Amino acid sequence: xxxxxxxxxxxxxxxxxxxxxxxxxxxxxxxxxxxxxxxxxxxxxxxxxxxxxxxxxxxxxxxxxxxxxxxxxxxxxxxxxxxxxxxxxxxxxxxxxxxxxxxxxxxxxxxxxxxxxxxxxxxxxxxxxxxxxxxxxxxxxxxxxxxxxxxxxxxxxxxxxxxxxxxxxxxxxxxxxxxxxxxxxxxxxxxxxxxxxxxxxxxxxxxxxxxxxxxxxxxxxxxxxxxxxxxxxxxxxxxxxxxxxxxxxxxxxxxxxxxxxxxxxxxxxxxxxxxxxxxxxxxxxxxxxxxxxxxxxxxxxxxxx
Amino acid sequence: xxxxxxxxxxxxxxxxxxxxxxxxxxxxxxxxxxxxxxxxxxxxxxxxxxxxxxxxxxxxxxxxxxxxxxxxxxxxxxxxxxxxxxxxxxxxxxxxxxxxxxxxxxxxxxxxxxxxxxxxxxxxxxxxxxxxxxxxxxxxxxxxxxxxxxxxxxxxxxxxxxxxxxxxxxxxxxxxxxxxxxxxxxxxxxxxxxxxxxxxxxxxxxxxxxxxxxxxxxxxxxxxxxxxxxxxx
Ligand SMILES: Nc1ncnc2c1ncn2[C@@H]1O[C@H](COP(=O)(O)OP(=O)(O)OP(=O)(O)O)[C@@H](O)[C@H]1O
Ligand SMILES: [Mg+2]
Numbered sequence: 001x002x003x004x005x006x007x008x009x010x011x012x013x014x015x016x017x018x019x020x021x022x023x024x025x026x027x028x029x030x031x032x033x034x035x036x037x038x039x040x041x042x043x044x045x046x047x048x049x050x051x052x053x054x055x056x057x058x059x060x061x062x063x064x065x066x067x068x069x070x071x072x073x074x075x076x077x078x079x080x081x082x083x084x085x086x087x088x089x090x091x092x093x094x095x096x097x098x099x100x101x102x103x104x105x106x107x108x109x110x111x112x113x114x115x116x117x118x119x120x121x122x123x124x125x126x127x128x129x130x131x132x133x134x135x136x137x138x139x140x141x142x143x144x145x146x147x148x149x150x151x152x153x154x155x156x157x158x159x160x161x162x163x164x165x166x167x168x169x170x171x172x173x174x175x176x177x178x179x180x181x182x183x184x185x186x187x188x189x190x191x192x193x194x195x196x197x198x199x200x201x202x203x204x205x206x207x208x209x210x211x212x213x214x215x216x217x218x219x220x221x222x223x224x225x226x227x228x229x230x231x232x233x234x235x236x237x238x239x240x241x242x243x244x245x246x247x248x249x250x251x252x253x254x255x256x257x258x259x260x261x262x263x264x265x266x267x268x269x270x271x272x273x274x275x276x277x278x279x280x281x282x283x284x285x286x287x288x289x290x291x292x293x294x295x296x297x298x299x300x301x302x303x304x305x
Numbered sequence: 306x307x308x309x310x311x312x313x314x315x316x317x318x319x320x321x322x323x324x325x326x327x328x329x330x331x332x333x334x335x336x337x338x339x340x341x342x343x344x345x346x347x348x349x350x351x352x353x354x355x356x357x358x359x360x361x362x363x364x365x366x367x368x369x370x371x372x373x374x375x376x377x378x379x380x381x382x383x384x385x386x387x388x389x390x391x392x393x394x395x396x397x398x399x400x401x402x403x404x405x406x407x408x409x410x411x412x413x414x415x416x417x418x419x420x421x422x423x424x425x426x427x428x429x430x431x432x433x434x435x436x437x438x439x440x441x442x443x444x445x446x447x448x449x450x451x452x453x454x455x456x457x458x459x460x461x462x463x464x465x466x467x468x469x470x471x472x473x474x475x476x477x478x479x480x481x482x483x484x485x486x487x488x489x490x491x492x493x494x495x496x497x498x499x500x501x502x503x504x505x506x507x508x509x510x511x512x513x514x515x516x517x518x519x520x521x522x523x524x525x526x527x528x529x530x531x532x533x534x535x536x537x538x
Contacts, residue, residue, distance in 0.1 A: 174407070177396070181404055184393045187355055191387065192453075193379035193408035 004268070006146040012257075012264040014152050014221060017159035020256025021214035022237025024166065024249060025207035031247035032183040032203045033097045035104045039112035041234020043085055044211030046115065048132050048219035049123050049227075051077035070133065078212040085208025086201050094200055112230060119227040129226045132219040155217050162210055163253065170249075175202055183247070211237075239285045245298020254296060258284070306331050306461050306492050307352065312361035314351050321347045322516045324361070329461075329494050334487040336503040336524060337496045339513030345496045346388045348513065349465045352494075353378060353385060366461065379408035384454030386464035388496075390446045392453070394439025398430060401438050401453050409457025423452040426482060444475045451479070455486060462486070463494045468502070480506055504528040 022044060029037045037043075055073035059065045092111055096104035120126040136150035170176040175198075182189040182199040190196065218233055219225035240259045244251025259281055266273040266280045288295065307329040314322040322344050329335045339345050350356040351363060354375040363370035366381040378385070384405070392401050402423065406416050424431040427448040433441060438449060447467055454462055464483075468476045476499070484506040487493050497503030504510050507524040520527065 174412070177400055177404065180396060181393045181400075184395060185391055187375070188387060188391045188393070189404075190355075190375040191353060191379065191385045191408075192404045193376055194404070195376050 002144050003146055006144045008264050008268050010146065010148055010152055012260050014155050014260075015263060016257035016260035017155045018214050018217045018221065018256070019236050019240045019260050020253040021159060021162065021210055021217070022233055023240035023244065023252035023256045024163075025211040025214075026238050026241035027244070027247055027249060027252040028203055028207045028210075029093075030241070032179060032199060033093065035093055035097050036101070036108065036238070036246070037093055037207075038105060038108040038234060038238070039088070039115055039230075040207070040211055041232070041237055042112040042115040042230030043081060043088065043208050044215035044237070045218070045225065045230035045233050046084065046119060047074075047077040047081045047212035047215040048225035049119055049126075049130070050080050051216060052130060052132065052225075053123070054080075070135070074135065074216050077216065078209050081212035081215070082205040082209035085204040085211070089200055089204040093204075112234065116227050116230055123227070126227050129224040132223060132225045134223070135216065135220045151220065155221075158213065158217070162213065163249075166206065166210070166249070169206070175199075179203055236281070239281060242285060242295055243288045245295025247299065248295065248297045251295055251297035306333075306366060307463075307494060308362075308364045309348070309352070309358075310362045310364075312351060312358045312363060314347060314356050314358055316347075320516070322351065322358075325513075325516065325518060326361075327511055327518065329492060331460075331492055332490060333509060334484075334493040334495065334507045336507035336510040337494060337513060338498070338500050338503060338510060338527075340498075343513040344516040345513055346465055347516075349388065349463060349496060352463060379457070379459075380411055382409060382460035384409055384457065384459035384462040386450050386454045386462070386467050388465040389469075390450035390467075392438035392441075392446055392449055395437055397435050398438050398441070398449050399434040401449060402434075402456050405453030406456045409459045413457075419456050419458070423456050426455075427452055443470050444472065447471055447475070447479065451482070455491075459491065461492045461494070463496075465496045466498060467495075468497070468499060476502060501528070 022041065025040050025044065026037065029035065029040065051074045054076040055065070055070055058069050058073060088111065092107060093104075096107050134151050136154040138150050139147040140150045140153050141148050170180060178189070178194045179199050179202060181192065182194055182196055186196060189199075214237070215233065218229065236259060240255035241252050242255070243258055244253070244255030262280050262284055263277045266277040270276055307327075309325055309327045312322055312325045313320065325344075325348065327337070327348070337345055337348065347356060351358055352365060352370070354370045354373060358371070365373070365378060365383060368381065393404070399420070402420060403416060406413070406419055429445055430448055430452060433445060438446065441449065451464070451467055454464070468479050471479060480502050483493065483495065487506070495503055495507065504524040504527055509522065510524045510527040511518050512520040512527065520530070
């Protein structure tokens, strides 16, 4: 029993961290642009493909491979996805920031489809699942007879580091201050000389790059990646952000942990729970929207005039 | 320093400002008066480039607002106090002031001395620097809003009803400070409903009614003119 408990705890923390990283992107973008970027999950899940392609390109071009070069490839992917986010914002999303929410919703959902189909058609055999390596393997330690892998430690420590860095960036840097100001009052921010193009660019780069890391961990956890993983990543990340309170960073982390918790509980205690897990997750989302629409840690929903 | 020539604006199909002409010369303190809904805030927003003029010309610091974005004003030396103060509520008072300072000074090196100056000017602010601006009282927020506009030492300050909702004592203090800033050489456009206080410290005034200038002239004349009073008091 203790073994099962610890095992599920490990699963919970691993998944919770990945969802939290996804949710942070949704929350950050919503906080700044007031737009729900429904294709954020798809953007994030381009990263494993880019990493695989980069690893292959490295192998072909300079004949290198192995863990170090895989790391290089993943860094390339994270940076590239950050840029993809910036470009998508510039070309599409920014234009909907003052539009009715419905338009932004349709546009970003459509954008997600475009991204998925592009992966499918541009990546060699893009319709098939592609094996994705564990970014860290082997057993790091044993707790109550349960082996905790380096991968889990990697996920947890990476998440902690990213959260601390993001927090420091938003709290301590001039650009972070401007992002927070623009997310509170865009018009007055402009009166204070803040260029929203810069704010948006930085926000999208950071959100997409963090999403890319989540995407790499997601694929690495699953062992495979597929062109349509972005749908699930998007739904789970978005739900986590909603439960925690859109726009709230601590909320995003809490939401990620809650969603992962429900998933793990369902898998453990409900017969055939693995196939029902999403039912529970989304029932919770509905419940939160009904009883606490602003999310657990969000600010009360205000009607924008 | 600031000139609107024959400016028209509209909200959708509803016309608001109609052929509005206003001028503020360097060193002047000009007071813009008018009843509720006269278009004072619309004028403020038009000067800032938030609302675009449909016709006519808006010049601020010698630049045409038709081609200048709101975000470029501060660097030209324009400090703004929008209606309702509009501090960034979850940012601390100091962060609000930092943004105001960086905006006008172009991230100059003298934030700390300027911050001290502002704290001397508004002693109430000093112990609130680390507090979220949204948690301040209305009067304190008004002080921070003015300090945020002044801290970078702008050449031109535009304020939209900064004294609204202040206690009589605080209003006196507020006008005293505004007048002092003007005496030190800052050009000011003050949008006000309180005609006596506003015109009391102003050089000239305009009375805005239904989007048009109904009357203008030296502050003293406006203050004593019956016509001006009857227009909005
Ligand atoms: N964003 C907007 N959309 C539509 N109409 C607007 C908008 N802003 C202001 N108005 C209308 O324009 C008119 C003038 O508004 P404005 O805010 O300029 O008045 P004001 O002189 O500042 O009044 P107050 O003294 O009450 O602040 C009002 O009738 C108002 O309803
Ligand atoms: Mg007004």
